[in-house]
Amino acid sequence: MTKRIVAFSRLKQPQLDQLRQEFHVDYFEHLDSTEDATFREALGKAHGLIGSSLKIPASLLDAAPHLEAIATISVGYDNYPVEEMTRRGILLCNTPDVLTETTADTGFLLIMATARRAIELAEFVKRGDWQAGIGEPQFGSDVHGKTLGMVGMGRIGAAIARRGALGFDMKVLYSNASPKPALESALGAERRELDALLAESDFVCVTVPLTPETEHLFGAREFALMKPSAIFVNISRGKVVDEPSLIAALEKGEIHAAGLDVFEQEPLSPESPLPHMANVVALPHIGSATHETRLAMAQRAVDNIRLVLKGKRPISLVNEAAWSRK
Ligand SMILES: NC(=O)c1ccc[n+]([C@@H]2O[C@H](COP(=O)([O-])OP(=O)(O)OC[C@H]3O[C@@H](n4cnc5c(N)ncnc54)[C@H](O)[C@@H]3O)[C@@H](O)[C@H]2O)c1
Numbered sequence: 001m002t003k004r005i006v007a008f009s010r011l012k013q014p015q016l017d018q019l020r021q022e023f024h025v026d027y028f029e030h031l032d033s034t035e036d037a038t039f040r041e042a043l044g045k046a047h048g049l050i051g052s053s054l055k056i057p058a059s060l061l062d063a064a065p066h067l068e069a070i071a072t073i074s075v076g077y078d079n080y081p082v083e084e085m086t087r088r089g090i091l092l093c094n095t096p097d098v099l100t101e102t103t104a105d106t107g108f109l110l111i112m113a114t115a116r117r118a119i120e121l122a123e124f125v126k127r128g129d130w131q132a133g134i135g136e137p138q139f140g141s142d143v144h145g146k147t148l149g150m151v152g153m154g155r156i157g158a159a160i161a162r163r164g165a166l167g168f169d170m171k172v173l174y175s176n177a178s179p180k181p182a183l184e185s186a187l188g189a190e191r192r193e194l195d196a197l198l199a200e201s202d203f204v205c206v207t208v209p210l211t212p213e214t215e216h217l218f219g220a221r222e223f224a225l226m227k228p229s230a231i232f233v234n235i236s237r238g239k240v241v242d243e244p245s246l247i248a249a250l251e252k253g254e255i256h257a258a259g260l261d262v263f264e265q266e267p268l269s270p271e272s273p274l275p276h277m278a279n280v281v282a283l284p285h286i287g288s289a290t291h292e293t294r295l296a297m298a299q300r301a302v303d304n305i306r307l308v309l310k311g312k313r314p315i316s317l318v319n320e321a322a323w324s325r326k
């Protein structure tokens with residue numbers, strides 16, 4: 001029997017062809033909702049599911065009685081019902097490593113663009129406002145030599161810290177679930193409790209996953225602990241931040257500026273004050289969005305699902321417990 005895969009995100013033709021050589025593929029290039037009737041019908045026969053950027057509720061698993069694995073084209077997996085998948089023996093595979101450096105580049109882009117006001121001042125030139133030499137009203141803040149506070153020192157956190165310490169001579173502080181002695185020796189990084197890190201850092205950069213523990217980790221209390229000159233950068237997930245508290249902190253001058261790739265609601269509503277604030281750089285969740293990296297992520301997801309459906313261990317597995325039950 002040929003196994004069946006439902007693909008619910010855009011894949012390149014060679015990747016689709018690769019899947020089609022071994023499996024029957026129901027391909028939904030643009031799927032807006034898991035309520036779509038044709039999608040649900042295909043899911044009823046599917047052994048594998050591959051895609052990204054869609055919330056998969058636990059109840060959807062009832063519509064997929066033959067499902068063996070989901071391969072998400074992302075490292076983050078907060079929009080999947082991991083516990084319920086494990087209970088049912090369904091594997092969840094993700095795409096770590098292949099996107100680490102690109103996402104770290106985007107994190108550092110936010111640090112630089114926000115500190116040096118690059119977007120705001122590029123708009124100033126575009127509007128024709130550059131009429132004379134620039135002066136203090138256009139000055140930014142230095143990045144080199146400052147203190148970088150990493151909240152989350154995993155793959156992406158470490159890659160941003162490395163850029164800061166080795167490329168920009170920054171002092172690196174970090175808060176992480178476990179100590180990182182190798183990074184302490186290599187980068188001179190120092191571990192801090194979150195409150196101390198917030199009080200000491202010039203840049204606070206968030207790279208934790210979204211979990212019940214990290215949801216709204218940043219609220220009014222945390223922003224009040226930061227320096228008035230601090231720049232806050234979020235490259236992880238929007239829900240790690242209580243957005244009204246961030247907006248209030250920026251408005252009151254409790255912190256100086258913010259660089260944001262992710263938001264509580266995506267796409268960000270045009271009604272949100274954030275993209276209209278001069279001291280905010282807002283990007284549309286492009287952490288990993290380069291041609292090279294998105295291709296590598298999709299290929300990793302394709303490789304993961306092919307392996308699982310052939311009875312082999314995937315390259316990147318989130319729920320080990322589901323594998324050990326096989
Ligand atoms: N903006 C984007 O496009 C984009 C791209 C890739 C990843 N991400 C996000 O970045 C996250 C991190 O990716 P990664 O590959 O670095 O993951 P990772 O698992 O390697 O690193 C996460 C780190 O956070 C730490 N952590 C967890 N809870 C914490 C807490 N409460 N306080 C301090 N540290 C805590 C963990 O110990 C771990 O070291 C992903 O889960 C995803 O949500 C966003």
Ligand SMILES: O=C(O)[C@H](O)CO
Nearest residue numbers: 073074075076287288
């Ligand atoms: O988690 C991830 O991989 C990124 O957010 C891209 O979707």
